[in-house]
Amino acid sequence: MVAIFLISLITSFIFLPYFIKLMTIINVDGQPIRSFCLQDHFITKKGTPTMGGIIILASVLCSILFYVALNIKVLLLLFIITSFAVIGFLDDYYKLTVKSYHGLSGKVKILIQFFVAAVSVLILKSYSESNFTHVYLLNGFTIDLSYLYIPFAAFIIVGAANAVNLTDGLDSLAATQSITSFASLGLSAYLVQADVNIILSCIAFIGAILSFLWFNAHPAKIFMGDVGSLSIGAALGFISILIKREILLAMIGGIFVMETLSVIIQFIYFRYTKGKRIFLMSPIHHHFEKKGWSETTIVIRFWVIAVVLSVLAIAFFL
Amino acid sequence: MVAIFLISLITSFIFLPYFIKLMTIINVDGQPIRSFCLQDHFITKKGTPTMGGIIILASVLCSILFYVALNIKVLLLLFIITSFAVIGFLDDYYKLTVKSYHGLSGKVKILIQFFVAAVSVLILKSYSESNFTHVYLLNGFTIDLSYLYIPFAAFIIVGAANAVNLTDGLDSLAATQSITSFASLGLSAYLVQADVNIILSCIAFIGAILSFLWFNAHPAKIFMGDVGSLSIGAALGFISILIKREILLAMIGGIFVMETLSVIIQFIYFRYTKGKRIFLMSPIHHHFEKKGWSETTIVIRFWVIAVVLSVLAIAFFL
Numbered sequence: 268m269v270a271i272f273l274i275s276l277i278t279s280f281i282f283l284p285y286f287i288k289l290m291t292i293i294n295v296d297g298q299p300i301r302s303f304c305l306q307d308h309f310i311t312k313k314g315t316p317t318m319g320g321i322i323i324l325a326s327v328l329c330s331i332l333f334y335v336a337l338n339i340k341v342l343l344l345l346f347i348i349t350s351f352a353v354i355g356f357l358d359d360y361y362k363l364t365v366k367s368y369h370g371l372s373g374k375v376k377i378l379i380q381f382f383v384a385a386v387s388v389l390i391l392k393s394y395s396e397s398n399f400t401h402v403y404l405l406n407g408f409t410i411d412l413s414y415l416y417i418p419f420a421a422f423i424i425v426g427a428a429n430a431v432n433l434t435d436g437l438d439s440l441a442a443t444q445s446i447t448s449f450a451s452l453g454l455s456a457y458l459v460q461a462d463v464n465i466i467l468s469c470i471a472f473i474g475a476i477l478s479f480l481w482f483n484a485h486p487a488k489i490f491m492g493d494v495g496s497l498s499i500g501a502a503l504g505f506i507s508i509l510i511k512r513e514i515l516l517a518m519i520g521g522i523f524v525m526e527t528l529s530v531i532i533q534f535i536y537f538r539y540t541k542g543k544r545i546f547l548m549s550p551i552h553h554h555f556e557k558k559g560w561s562e563t564t565i566v567i568r569f570w571v572i573a574v575v576l577s578v579l580a581i582a583f584f585l
Numbered sequence: 586m587v588a589i590f591l592i593s594l595i596t597s598f599i600f601l602p603y604f605i606k607l608m609t610i611i612n613v614d615g616q617p618i619r620s621f622c623l624q625d626h627f628i629t630k631k632g633t634p635t636m637g638g639i640i641i642l643a644s645v646l647c648s649i650l651f652y653v654a655l656n657i658k659v660l661l662l663l664f665i666i667t668s669f670a671v672i673g674f675l676d677d678y679y680k681l682t683v684k685s686y687h688g689l690s691g692k693v694k695i696l697i698q699f700f701v702a703a704v705s706v707l708i709l710k711s712y713s714e715s716n717f718t719h720v721y722l723l724n725g726f727t728i729d730l731s732y733l734y735i736p737f738a739a740f741i742i743v744g745a746a747n748a749v750n751l752t753d754g755l756d757s758l759a760a761t762q763s764i765t766s767f768a769s770l771g772l773s774a775y776l777v778q779a780d781v782n783i784i785l786s787c788i789a790f791i792g793a794i795l796s797f798l799w800f801n802a803h804p805a806k807i808f809m810g811d812v813g814s815l816s817i818g819a820a821l822g823f824i825s826i827l828i829k830r831e832i833l834l835a836m837i838g839g840i841f842v843m844e845t846l847s848v849i850i851q852f853i854y855f856r857y858t859k860g861k862r863i864f865l866m867s868p869i870h871h872h873f874e875k876k877g878w879s880e881t882t883i884v885i886r887f888w889v890i891a892v893v894l895s896v897l898a899i900a901f902f903l
Binding site: 268564568578 | 586594756757795796798799802803804879881882884885892893896
């Protein structure tokens with residue numbers, strides 16, 4: 268367990284500085300910040316190299332290949348991670364080269380993601396026992412979704428991927444949140460006596476993201492990019508399916524859910540009222556920025572919330 | 586376990602805002618910042634209310650009194666916490682009223698602390714088995730210090746108290762470090778099958794400090810003050826003695842040790858070379874500030890180091 272943690276941590280820590288140099292040479296301007304972003308961010312964050320997720324994933328994949336037994340669950344996890352990383356990479360690459368915020372068309376991206384997720388869940392189902400389609404609610408109470416489980420599970424994966432993607436808008440925010448989520452999921456996996464290889468995979472992610480956090484601390488030297496956030500989120504979603512605690516993830520990753528809901532609510536309310544807003548800005552971390560919270564305050568307070576939610580989730584809903 | 590966490594967390598979270606208001610009324614200027622401090626700090630941190638440790642400790646004491654069996658170990662822990670809190674409080678109070686950085690005389694403070702610590706360890710010894718004076722090194726290898734164990738253990742307590750006190754120089758630094766240390770010590774206590782009441786005490790501290798961190802995030806609304814840092818450090822030291830893993834604490838709390846060593850090395854080198862310095866400034870977090878790291882970068886990177894050290898300590902030296 269410590270070996271995979273250290274390998275992942277050290278690989279990521281060694282290669283990130285070179286990667287930062289490389290990305291600085293390749294692209295002088297860095298990731299275009301959403302043009303409706305806070306003025307402050309536009310000045311301070313412009314020019315920061317992105318796609319640090321590539322190193323996170325490379326470290327995770329290496330350490331999983333070396334230390335984890337490649338059974339069907341782990342192979343599907345690797346497939347999910349890689350697919351979402353490719354989708355994210357294309358998006359990042361497109362944004363960098365075309366130098367505009369608009370990457371791949373939103374609908375196309377989501378459709379491809381759903382397809383990849385559904386295929387993985389279908390394959391997993393064919394290798395699993397008959398109670399695979401049961402969703403665990405709490406205290407042993409389950410509900411059988413039957414064939415509806417496939418779209419449900421695909422929704423969990425795609426939802427988690429895009430939730431982490433939306434959350435990745437402040438230095439260290441997505442990194443601290445996902446470290447906490449992987450730790451809580453890993454602990455849950457241990458407590459429900461899931462396959463040890465799943466726990467090892469969580470540990471690999473924690474190691475790599477800890478090193479990334481070193482360079483992503485405010486003011487960030489590098490961002491993870493969609494290649495990082497989409498694949499990290501998809502991994503969280505798929506791991507929650509592997510340990511059959513899909514609903515638990517929504518509580519452990521409550522901040523990710525809140526960020527996503529803030530965008531959806533803002534959008535619907537805006538449409539419905541023809542131009543009014545509930546939040547000063549969405550995703551919700553920008554709302555708090557506009558309310559005067561500093562970037563660091565938001566990251567630390569959201570982390571405190573995540574820890575408390577994880578404790579409650581594991582104590583009451585595991 | 587969750588009950589004590591929640592009680593401590595919520596008590597602290599409810600009372601801190603009132604306490605901040607109270608302290609703002611009582612004292613307009615806040616804690617005097619060490620006058621040799623960075624110019625930046627002098628401007629941004631002046632006027633921030635202090636002594637937030639009072640609420641941390643009140644929450645911890647309340648939840649321990651309600652949820653923990655008051656055996657001799659816990660009673661001595663409460664005695665240590667309270668004594669060091671009083672010493673810290675007098676210091677904070679003196680600094681606030683006299684409005685200068687110099688509180689109680691350094692030597693007097695340390696002597697009182699040593700006395701309190703040694704008395705507690707002596708009482709604990711009289712209630713413990715004969716192998717109490719054995720110090721655990723690693724992998725079952727121990728060394729019997731016999732009567733030298735009393736000054737050794739007192740040194741651990743006083744050292745830990747003052748190490749946390751020195752570390753408490755940046756927003757969130759002492760809080761994030763001590764949360765990590767209590768979590769690692771609590772986990773160690775669980776793994777060595779120590780008294781469950783010790784684990785509960787660690788959890789109480791984690792809850793209260795998490796809430797404190799909410800208000801201590803940069804830019805801090807409140808500092809913990811000596812009343813907080815001295816008693817938190819003393820608690821860490823005494824808990825490491827209760828679970829008989831004194832050396833382990835030095836690794837788990839490696840950042841605290843590093844901060845303390847930086848001050849000692851700087852002092853000795855300065856004396857020896859008659860005026861030269863090794864670090865740009867000590868404690869070492871100020872050295873990195875002078876090197877251009879932002880306050881947030883230091884806090885996050887030190888936290889990453891603390892997590893890695895804790896993992897290594899528990900994996901290899903428990």
